[in-house]
Amino acid sequence: MNTVVLREIMSATNETSSAPRVLVVEDEPDIAALIAYQLTREGFRVETASTGDQGLAAIDREQPDLLVLDRMLPGLSGDEVLRSLRSEDSTRNLPVLILTARREQEDRIEGLELGADDYLTKPFSPRELVLRVQSILRRSDAPGADAGGRLLRAGRLSVDVTAHEVTLDGEELNLTPTEFRLLQALLERRGRTQSRRQLLERAWDVESEVADRIQTRTVDMHVRRLRSKLGDLGDWVETVRGFGYRLKVPEGVD
Ligand code: CA
Numbered sequence: 001m002n003t004v005v006l007r008e009i010m011s012a013t014n015e016t017s018s019a020p021r022v023l024v025v026e027d028e029p030d031i032a033a034l035i036a037y038q039l040t041r042e043g044f045r046v047e048t049a050s051t052g053d054q055g056l057a058a059i060d061r062e063q064p065d066l067l068v069l070d071r072m073l074p075g076l077s078g079d080e081v082l083r084s085l086r087s088e089d090s091t092r093n094l095p096v097l098i099l100t101a102r103r104e105q106e107d108r109i110e111g112l113e114l115g116a117d118d119y120l121t122k123p124f125s126p127r128e129l130v131l132r133v134q135s136i137l138r139r140s141d142a143p144g145a146d147a148g149g150r151l152l153r154a155g156r157l158s159v160d161v162t163a164h165e166v167t168l169d170g171e172e173l174n175l176t177p178t179e180f181r182l183l184q185a186l187l188e189r190r191g192r193t194q195s196r197r198q199l200l201e202r203a204w205d206v207e208s209e210v211a212d213r214i215q216t217r218t219v220d221m222h223v224r225r226l227r228s229k230l231g232d233l234g235d236w237v238e239t240v241r242g243f244g245y246r247l248k249v250p251e252g253v254d
Pocket of ligand 1: 028
């Protein structure tokens with residue numbers, strides 16, 4: 001099978017066991033091979049699968065550090081794979097980059113609402129893909145790397161930046177790495193309005209070169225999901241029309 005052959009090529013070219021592992025689920029062999037080649041060149045360990053079922057089985061065997069997931073797959077679709085991953089505790093926070101061939105805005109939004117961390121529309125440049133993958137991984141690593149036991153608090157909400165844990169009324173909230181960084185950026189500058197562009201640079205930790213190309217709509221979608229996870233505290237994340245967002249903690253709350 002295509003999967004096995006590619007895996008052998010990749011392991012022959014890259015034996016570094018500490019390198020991040022990326023699983024690519026893509027049914028078009030040329031695209032899968034191109035992505036695998038680029039990521040391997042950048043030092044990633046890459047495994048490929050050509051169907052959703054194979055992808056889920058590969059994740060079951062060994063969870064990757066990041067999943068590149070095509071939306072349009074034969075059999076189990078990319079959306080179904082993503083939904084399944086997000087419904088399991090063990091894979092809820094697995095970083096996912098969605099590939100979509102469809103250009104409709106609605107399709108992209110759906111992907112993000114299902115819990116993807118980012119998306120790329122085909123055709124994309126291999127360089128772009130590498131930048132996005134690196135950016136997502138920086139985001140998911142950054143809270144842990146940011147040592148010092150920092151705790152951010154606002155009333156019933158508490159964010160442990162080191163442990164990468166958010167609790168509301170003592171109950172842990174399950175946030176994706178992106179949602180975590182977004183909440184952290186809002187909390188660190190509470191009361192101050194931040195533009196979507198600023199949030200992209202802070203929460204997404206991307207350089208301006210990339211921020212230009214990630215649509216600000218992406219920020220809106222993640223804010224929407226963060227709000228819903230915050231329950232009744234979701235109202236604290238205020239939209240500042242025509243500018244961006246701010247975290248407005250009510251008077252009397254520490
Ligand atoms: Ca496809």
